[in-house]
Structure formats: C-alpha cells, structure tokens
Amino acid sequence: MNKLFMDGSFYDSIDKFANSLGYENAGIVLKLAMVPWDSPAERDAFIKALTGDNPKGGESHNFITTKAGGK
Amino acid sequence: MGGKGSGGHRPSASQNQTGVSATGGAGSASGQPNQQYTGMPYGQNKQVNDQQASAPMAGNPVPSTTAVPINPLLSPTERPNEPITHGVDVGPGAGSEVLPNVNADTRLTENQQIISKYIPLLQQAAGMQDTPDSFKRFVNYLIGQQ
Numbered sequence: 001m002n003k004l005f006m007d008g009s010f011y012d013s014i015d016k017f018a019n020s021l022g023y024e025n026a027g028i029v030l031k032l033a034m035v036p037w038d039s040p041a042e043r044d045a046f047i048k049a050l051t052g053d054n055p056k057g058g059e060s061h062n063f064i065t066t067k068a069g070g071k
Numbered sequence: 072m073g074g075k076g077s078g079g080h081r082p083s084a085s086q087n088q089t090g091v092s093a094t095g096g097a098g099s100a101s102g103q104p105n106q107q108y109t110g111m112p113y114g115q116n117k118q119v120n121d122q123q124a125s126a127p128m129a130g131n132p133v134p135s136t137t138a139v140p141i142n143p144l145l146s147p148t149e150r151p152n153e154p155i156t157h158g159v160d161v162g163p164g165a166g167s168e169v170l171p172n173v174n175a176d177t178r179l180t181e182n183q184q185i186i187s188k189y190i191p192l193l194q195q196a197a198g199m200q201d202t203p204d205s206f207k208r209f210v211n212y213l214i215g216q217q
Contacts, residue, residue, distance in 0.1 A: 002199055002200060002201035002202050004196050004199060004202070005202065005203060005206070011196050011206065014193070014206065014209070015203055015205055015206040015209065018205075018206070018209040019205045019208075019209065023208075023209055023212040024178060025178065026178075026182045026185050026186065026209075026212075026213060026216075027178060027181030027184070027185050028181075029209075030185050056205070057205035057206065057209075058203045058205055058206070
C-alpha cells in the first residue's frame with residue numbers, strides 16, 4: 001500500500017473528506033485534512049457526525065496495485 | 072438581665088456611621104461614601120476629607136443608546152419614485168441584479184485558491200503507485216475545475 005495513504009495520513013484524510021463531503025467542497029476538505037486529528041478513529045467519528053454516514057473513499061477495493069494476484 | 076423594654080443596642084439608620092448603604096448603593100447621593108476620616112496629625116484631617124470630596128467617584132454610568140426610529144408598517148413610503156417591485160424579477164423597476172449578493176457561493180473562489188496552491192502536490196500523490204481511485208477521482212475533479 002502507498003505509504004502516503006496510510007490510515008490517518010494527510011493524503012488519507014484528503015481522500016476520506018473529499019469523498020465524504022463532496023468534491024465541490026475542496027476548500028474545506030483540504031482544511032479539515034490539515035487538522036491534527038488525534039487518531040483516524042476520531043477523524044472518522046467526526047465525518048460520521050457531520051454526514052450521518054461512514055467515511056467514504058480509500059477502501060481497499062479502490063487501491064490500484066500492479067502485484068500479481070492483487071486487487 | 073434586662074426586663075421587657077430594657078433597650079440594648081438597637082442600631083437605626085441615623086446610627087449607621089459607616090457611610091455604606093444597606094441597600095447596596097454607594098451610601099450617598101453623590102455616589103460616594105461620606106467618610107469623615109479622623110486620627111490624622113493635627114491639621115491634616117480636613118485636608119484628607121477635602122481631598123476626598125474633590126475627587127468624586129464616577130458613580131454608576133449608564134451607556135446611552137440611540138434608538139433608530141422604525142416606521143409603522145402602513146406608513147407612507149420613503150421612496151415614492153421607486154416601484155414597489157424594484158429588486159424583484161417581475162414588474163417595473165430593476166430586477167434582483169441590483170440586490171447585494173450576500174449569498175454568493177464562495178466555494179468556487181476558495182476552490183480555485185486551494186487548487187492553485189496544492190494541485191502540484193495532489194497530482195504527484197495521485198500519480199503514485201497504489202493511490203486509491205477515490206483520491207484520483209478527486210484530483211481529476213480539481214484539474215477539471217482549473
């Protein structure tokens with residue numbers, strides 16, 4: 001897995017916020033991704049409280065890999 | 072023991088020499104307790120008490136408010152030359168374009184600023200191996216907004 005997108009990383013947060021809040025809210029997506037969340041769970045709980053739904057984006061089936069047998 | 076009506080210490084208002092009002096006020100009409108200090112060296116009691124009187128306290132200032140008069144609902148118009156439909160998209164007068172655009176969507180401007188600032192970093196991340204498709208879609212959206 002791309003280390004940039006480790007759970008709780010800046011890019012992972014961009015991915016989760018963008019796909020949960022909507023691409024048209026890019027401004028707030030970037031700002032929320034810069035928040036020093038205590039943990040990915042805290043961030044995800046915030047998203048759930050805001051949208052009423054589980055965070056979207058970044059699921060494993062979205063990962064692209066060139067490894068043989070990988071998804 | 073004293074019998075009925077034997078007296079005792081019964082302070083009344085006239086005996087209250089503390090200069091402090093029992094109702095929480097400043098204790099005098101000037102808003103400042105009229106303390107009469109004694110015990111100073113000879114000749115200085117009057118000087119201290121005169122000094123007190125020459126520097127009155129501010130009291131309890133009340134901020135003043137200026138009320139803007141509001142016309143009654145059925146009062147005559149203050150803009151007799153302006154059609155009642157001015158600012159509305161129907162009828163005589165200018166349309167809604169004359170109204171201040173207080174509900175303008177600032178997201179587009181904000182997005183443009185964010186895109187121009189962060190798009191190089193985001194593009195770099197989107198081009199890496201194993202980057203989630205969902206992230207790539209977001210970056211593609213931002214590129215399309217430029």
